[in-house]
Amino acid sequence: MTIIRIVCAAALLFGASAAAQEGGKAIPETIVSLGTATPxxxxxxxxxxxVAAMAAADPTLKIAPRNTKGSYENIPLLEAGTLDLGLVAGEPAYEAFMGIGRKPTPLKIFSAISSNPGMFVVxxxxxxxxxxxxxxxxxxxxAKGSGLPILAxxxxxxxxxxxxxxxxxxxxxxAGDGPAMVLDGRVAALWGxxxxxxxxxxxxxxxxxxxFIAPDEAEIGRIRAKHSFLKPMTVPAGSYPHQDRAIASLGSxxxxxARADLPDDVAYxxxxxxxxxxxxxxxxLPQAKETTAENTVAAAPRVELIHPGVLRYFKEIGLVK
Known part of the structure; x- marks a missing residue:
């Protein structure tokens, strides 16, 4: 069962922007589900x-967000067709694509989100x-079901x-319970x-x-020698209050x-x-500045893992051949 729906938008978008009209006719509204994670x-x-940026750009595209347990729930929900799109951390995505502990997934990359250098906070x-x-x-x-414990x-x-x-x-x-647990001493540190x-x-x-506590230079070298898919990354100075120096770490x-059978024209x-x-x-959202077409191509383990409808757009703009 799939979630994407197309409905007549005439009543819903009456009086809305001209983008909802084409040749005097109402453009069908497309509703796409998006799995996120715990609050x-x-x-x-x-x-x-x-969701807000997509709605502002095209009011006939409706992205319906859904709180889930995170990456490890989003993957099977996408595979079952009960989600159209899902947010997935790099490590669960890598394991799914490579077939580590499971069969390789048929899911496709819609977009890169952001780089995720891992570290502890105390x-x-x-x-x-x-x-x-x-x-x-x-x-x-x-959080249980998220990708953070896997990166750790x-x-x-x-x-x-x-x-x-x-x-x-x-x-x-x-996920939001972690800081309070550090502050009141129930845990010594929070990984993120x-x-x-x-x-x-x-x-x-x-x-x-x-x-913040991150791997030191020697530890980063040891980690990359064993798990080369993790990449060196930097948290620039000033990324967080009172963080006066850049922090070197690594992540993905x-x-x-996207579900594998998301129609190409919808993905495009x-x-x-x-x-x-x-x-x-x-x-x-400042960290969303990393959500670019160029970063999607660079971050994908293989270009063929990108959804064909997305690749069609990337070819149209000259980003891939």
Whole structure:
């Protein structure tokens, strides 16, 4: 069963912009479902900006967001056809495409979202300065079903640590619960990723302040030697309150994935609308400035993993041959 619907928009869009009219006739309204994640995390925030930018660019395109448990629920929902689009972190997407622990997925990339350098955040007054200082401590690794714990697993494995054995691993029911748990001492640290990530922002804005812990240069080298799909990334200085220096880390790109049978003409129309609205999307959410056609091509493990309808648009603008 698929979610995309096309309905007559005459009544819904009466008096709306002229974009809803073509030759004096109402343009059919296209409704597309979008799976995000649990409230308080980065995906719902991105989803809100994505929906608003798409609606502003084309009022006959309706993106219907849906809170889910995150990447690991979005993938099977997309495969089952109960979602049209879904936000998926880089590591679950990589495992799905490569068939790690499962059959390779037929899902396609609709767009890159943003780069996601991973790191820990602790209270500014905590004694923890390195990743190994956190060994044996309770650490919140993110929401159940999200991609964050998987990124942490790869990063820690690269430096010889086991997420379950070397830490008291805590998994959240809601992504937004993490900062409060660090602030009141229930956990020593919170793992997260990305620029503008809500959990990092909440910690940075807390009364006592926060400090970030990322792999050091030698650890980044060890991690990349074992897990080469993770890429060096930088959190620029000033990305969060009181962060006065750039932070080097590593991570991957998160994606908007599409169900494999999303019609090519719908994917083409969505892609043309999205990339025509890149400036508006970036103005609504700073980290969404990375959602560009160029980044989608660069971030895709293979160009053939991009949806054919999206590739049609990319070929039209001369981005791919």
């Amino acid at each position: 308080g995390g980065g995906f719902p925030v991105y989803g809100d900006a994505f 209270r500014a007054d905590s004694p923890y300065k390195t990743i190994r200082d956190l060994v044996g401590k309770p650490v919140a690794f993110g 697993r790869y990063v820690l494995d690269g430096i010889g640590l086991d997420q379950e054995k070397d830490f008291t691993a805590v998994y959240l029911d809601r 990723a990305g620029i503008g990530w809500p959990g990092f922002k909440a910690m940075s804005e807390s009364e006592g302040g926060a400090r 790109w998160s994606f908007v994935l 129309r969505l892609a043309k609308t999205l990339h025509g609205a890149e400036a508006d999307l970036g103005a609504r």
